[in-house]
Amino acid sequence: MGPEWAILGATSVSLVLGAVVGLLAIRLQGIYFAMSTLALAQMVYFYCVQASFTNGEDGIQGIPRGVAFGVWDLSTDLSMYYFVLLVCGAALLAIARLVHSPFGRIVAAVRDSEPRATSLGYNVSRYKLAVFVISAGMAGLAGAVKAIATQIASLSDVSWHMSGELLLMVLVGGLGTISGPLAGALVLIGMATYMSELREWVTVVQGLVFVVVVLSLRAGVVGSLSGLMRRRLQAAPRVSAASLPGASAHTSGAG
Secondary structure (H helix, E strand, O other), rough: OOOOHHHHHHHHHHHHHHHHHHHHHOOOOOOHHHHHHHHHHHHHHHHHHHHOOOOOHHHOOOOOOOOOOOOOOOOHHHHHHHHHHHHHHHHHHHHHHHOOHHHHHHHHHHHHHHHHHHOOOHHHHHHHHHHHHHHHHHHHHHHHHHHHHHHOHHHHHHHHHHHHHHHHHHHHHOOOOHHHHHHHHHHHHHHHHOOHOOOOOHHHHHHHHHHHHHHHHHHHHHHHHHHHOOOOOOOOOOHHHOOOOOHHHHHHOOO
């Protein structure tokens, strides 16, 4: 069985689990929503600690990369890199298409004003559940690809620390943007990779970066840069009608 089937299976299971958890979680809001999802995630973590198939703290090791689609040998790091790049690109395109679709516009309306969306006749709970399930599917897809690429699935992949890192990436990159989380991931993972000699101090540096971004770039790196470019374009001087060739003559003739 090729790795594409393992990825499909992991994504499908994540979609189902997302639907089950979402049915319970979408009824809550604010801090209650966050705490409920965190509690359910911790339940999964403790189950994986006790389960025999996870090998406890050792995790599932020696995961074979295999041959994708029967022709793509993923045994080398370079071929695995291009495979991951393909999956990430396809996921980003799918997300971008979804965001700019009628479904995405309705979800944005629900985000901006849930009561108004309800008054317009939209089933808010259904759209919230759909977004929750899609997010779970994307998480399952990413987890499956990571396990195949690194050839190990450790307990850290299902711990609350991983959820915190993902949230940190989104906040640093910028909420409400497609490229923001990607930029945040590049920044934080790049720091962890190239500053590995600092060991536990890497987490401290990442925390400082997060504080600086929150205080100075409220919309995140990408969101703030996009807003700055948008304001500059709007403030750019426009050619007035009076400065156009022939405008003065036309005005004089009219007088």
